Amino acid sequence: MAKDRNAYKLIAQNKKAYHDYFIEETYEAGIALVGTEVKSIRQGSIKESFIKVNSGEAFIYNMHINPYDKGNIFNKDPLRTRKLLLHKREINELIGDTAQKGMTIVPLKVYIKGSLIKLEIGLARGKDLHDKRDAIAKKDERRQHEREFKIKNL
Numbered sequence: 001m002a003k004d005r006n007a008y009k010l011i012a013q014n015k016k017a018y019h020d021y022f023i024e025e026t027y028e029a030g031i032a033l034v035g036t037e038v039k040s041i042r043q044g045s046i047k048e049s050f051i052k053v054n055s056g057e058a059f060i061y062n063m064h065i066n067p068y069d070k071g072n073i074f075n076k077d078p079l080r081t082r083k084l085l086l087h088k089r090e091i092n093e094l095i096g097d098t099a100q101k102g103m104t105i106v107p108l109k110v111y112i113k114g115s116l117i118k119l120e121i122g123l124a125r126g127k128d129l130h131d132k133r134d135a136i137a138k139k140d141e142r143r144q145h146e147r148e149f150k151i152k153n154l
Contacts, residue, residue, distance in 0.1 A: 030116060050104075056091060060082050
């Protein structure tokens with residue numbers, strides 16, 4: 001039985017990014033990690049992290065990966081800057097869009113795809129306060145309709 005190529009195991013998700021930004025486009029990037037970070041990535045957090053492009057390379061800052069329990073001297077700083085593995089064309093697109101359109105790059109998900117650890121990043125435009133209120137109102141309305149539908153179909 002063959003495994004699905006698109007199957008992945010979700011490690012962390014940044015729900016706040018969907019609340020604060022309109023996600024225009026998404027990219028899949030690899031992360032350059034050391035051995036002990038790979039073993040302890042399952043407890044990672046991307047809530048406060050952000051992505052910058054410096055001298056043609058993309059980096060993620062403030063991504064917290066807990067030190068591995070059995071890693072002793074090989075453990076690295078949990079908040080160290082990590083390089084993202086993207087194609088040059090993708091990096092150039094990100095540089096152009098962030099410079100001209102005033103967009104930002106945010107991490108959305110960290111997941112395991114096959115034997116690789118991947119990061120989904122999004123090219124995002126910030127939401128205004130009224131946009132956030134509209135999104136909350138729509139979500140509440142959708143939940144109310146789901147409750148009513150559930151009650152009717154019991």
